[in-house]
Amino acid sequence: MSDGRSRIAPPASERGLFSRRSGFERRLNPLTRARAARRASGAPLLDLTVSNPTRAGLPYDxxxxxxxxxxxxxxxxxxxxxxxxxxxxxxxxxxxxxxxxxxxxxxxxxxxxxxxxxxxxxxxxxxxxxxxxxxxxxxxxxxxxxxxxxxxxxxxxxxxxxxxxxxxxxxxxxxxxxxxxxxxxxxxxxxxxxxxxxxxxxxxxxxxxxxxxxxxxxxxxxxxxxxxxxxxxxxxxxxxxxxxxxxxxxxxxxxxxxxxxxxxxxxxxxxxxxxxxxxxxxxxxxxxxxxQQATADGIRRRVRRNMAFVQAACRGSATTVLPADGGWYAVLRAPRVLGPVGWLDDEAWALTLLESDGLYVQPGFFYDFEQDGHLVVSLLTPPADFEDGVRRLVARVDRVCAA
Ligand SMILES: Cc1ncc(COP(=O)(O)O)c(C=O)c1O
Missing domain, CATH: 3.40.640.10 (Type I PLP-dependent aspartate aminotransferase-like (Major domain))
Incomplete structure (x- = not known):
């Protein structure tokens, strides 16, 4: 999954040399930078956005x-x-x-x-x-x-x-x-x-x-x-x-x-x-x-199991799971509350989860959600990681909201 790239005015050294259509933002966003820094430091990282099926522990013949x-x-x-x-x-x-x-x-x-x-x-x-x-x-x-x-x-x-x-x-x-x-x-x-x-x-x-x-x-x-x-x-x-x-x-x-x-x-x-x-x-x-129908069956079982888990884990908590008809993703909504350094929008929630809990989730702005506070997780994530990560996410959101 890419996090998309906005188009930018080219730096002076590139002006007139390349097409406008290839002028994309090449700098990493703060969350991707923070994730890279965490990886480089060797600190533990639980990735809840695994969407590469060949790296998700699925059955392949x-x-x-x-x-x-x-x-x-x-x-x-x-x-x-x-x-x-x-x-x-x-x-x-x-x-x-x-x-x-x-x-x-x-x-x-x-x-x-x-x-x-x-x-x-x-x-x-x-x-x-x-x-x-x-x-x-x-x-x-x-x-x-x-x-x-x-x-x-x-x-x-x-x-x-x-x-x-x-x-x-x-x-x-x-x-x-x-x-x-x-x-x-x-x-x-x-x-x-x-x-x-x-x-x-x-x-x-x-x-x-x-x-x-x-x-x-x-x-x-x-x-x-x-x-x-x-x-x-x-x-x-x-x-x-x-x-x-x-x-x-x-x-x-x-x-x-x-x-x-x-x-x-x-x-x-x-x-x-x-x-x-x-x-x-x-x-x-x-x-x-x-x-490879067996792989598709494995994916179906995985995404349904993880969806059922996240729905159960969020029940009675401050995190909401939005209902989905299909696909490989779950959209969660975290409340807009005042955190230690201001209002928590979806980027701030994702940064908090990364820094406090070593969890990587995608903020809704990657997908251009109209409203704030959405977090996206991949239902393809191996269940042990998914369940551990979702438990930590729900606990963190509840703790911040209670503070
Ligand atoms: C909605 C959607 N369309 C297309 C693609 C790209 O598929 P492909 O690997 O066939 O280019 C993706 C990849 O995640 C996707 O999410």
């Missing part, structure tokens, strides 16, 4: 992975812009679409780059939910695209403020981005929300990388590909099989034949320019999706 990657057919280079038919068919099955409508990419992040190139000219806008995944700003900026946020509102459950989305549409808006389940709120897109977005008549980019991970039943959940207009639904090995290092993602193109076929024809040129998905992973994809 290593032999099956290595066998899948050893197909000698990958020794011959056969460039295919959308990917090998067998790999496309396997990816399409996960999205419930026809293989002809499925395009392989090297990652979901790359899929964003291709879709922004397909839909936007430099200076165009894409509407994106707030709060959500911090890397979107960077992915858009690097394509010369502006992200215009629309709010997710919380009133006991998260939902899209459809009136605010409609108000955010401007003359240069080219698409609406939805993330379902959202990272980090865990909100799943509802059928009524999808219908409301579809009425705006813009292409929808639906990030469904966390779709296999539901934390509770959502009877009126929407599948973005069911929208009547042009939709690009994203999935990938990174989350579906817990294999981000394999670098394979996909775009499922939904919508009426005419615009969908035109989109595919243009995407084919974009994909043919990069040809970025490696042959070994393309050959391995069907087997990886099949054999």
């Amino acid at each position: 290593g032999a099956a992975i290595c066998e899948a990657l050893a197909d000698p057919a990958a020794l011959v280079y056969r460039p295919t812009p959308f990917g090998r038919p067998e790999a496309r068919a396997a990816a399409a099955e996960t999205m419930g679409c026809s293989p002809a409508r499925c395009v392989l990419t090297a990652s979901t992040s790359e899929a964003y780059g291709w879709l922004f190139k397909l839909l936007c000219d430099p200076g165009d806008e894409v509407l994106a939910p707030r709060p959500s995944y911090p890397l979107f700003d960077q992915l858009a900026a690097l394509e010369g695209v502006r992200l215009r946020p629309y709010p997710l509102r919380y009133d006991g459950a998260w939902h899209i403020d459809l009136a605010a989305v409609a108000a955010a549409v401007g003359p240069r808006t080219r698409a609406i981005l939805v993330v379902s389940p959202n990272n980090p709120t865990g909100q799943v897109l509802r059928a009524s929300e999808l219908a409301g977005l579809a009425r705006l008549g813009l292409p929808i980019i639906a990030d469904e990388v966390f779709a296999p991970y539901r934390l509770r039943p959502v009877p009126d959940a929407a599948r973005a590909l069911d929208a009547p207009g042009l939709v690009f639904a994203l999935g990938g090995l990174s989350k579906f099989a817990g294999l981000p290092q394999m670098k394979a993602g996909w775009i499922a193109v939904g919508g009426p034949p005419k615009p969908a076929e035109a989109a595919l024809a243009r995407l084919e040129i974009i994909a043919d320019t990069w040809l970025s998905v490696g042959a070994p992973v393309q050959h391995a994809l069907p087997a990886l999706l099949r054999t």
Whole structure:
């Protein structure tokens, strides 16, 4: 997980030499600096933000992975812009679409780059939910695209403020981005929300990388590909099989034949320019999706267990867990109270937890929460660490509030 980078005016020595779009803030924020200092000092650190599945003690069938990657057919280079038919068919099955409508990419992040190139000219806008995944700003900026946020509102459950989305549409808006389940709120897109977005008549980019991970039943959940207009639904090995290092993602193109076929024809040129998905992973994809279901099951068990633990641990305490429909994250809310050096906002809470308890959690501002006091923890964290860390977090918040 990145903590996002804002764009900055370049230092004088770089002015005129580089593009504006690559001018990101390179200094670490105070929390990341404090964490690095703690690591360097050798002081204990309990990381409650573990989101790299390959380092979370999950079950992987290593032999099956290595066998899948050893197909000698990958020794011959056969460039295919959308990917090998067998790999496309396997990816399409996960999205419930026809293989002809499925395009392989090297990652979901790359899929964003291709879709922004397909839909936007430099200076165009894409509407994106707030709060959500911090890397979107960077992915858009690097394509010369502006992200215009629309709010997710919380009133006991998260939902899209459809009136605010409609108000955010401007003359240069080219698409609406939805993330379902959202990272980090865990909100799943509802059928009524999808219908409301579809009425705006813009292409929808639906990030469904966390779709296999539901934390509770959502009877009126929407599948973005069911929208009547042009939709690009994203999935990938990174989350579906817990294999981000394999670098394979996909775009499922939904919508009426005419615009969908035109989109595919243009995407084919974009994909043919990069040809970025490696042959070994393309050959391995069907087997990886099949054999690593045990890993996905392990992730489901882990995130549900950790969510149940944090909900129980916060009951009767000053810390609240916001309800989530799915995904790998829990959003906690700590009260805004007066600490030793002023009001505790979410950054101050995260710094306090780091310095006093050796706990690393993400402050809500990394994700652009509208209100203060949110802390984000990863439900992928190994349970022993998660339980120890959550107990310490809850105790610290209660102690500060009682003081
Ligand atoms: C919502 C969301 N979309 C996309 C990605 C990136 O996925 P990939 O590894 O396929 O680029 C992430 C990574 O955490 C994510 O949280």
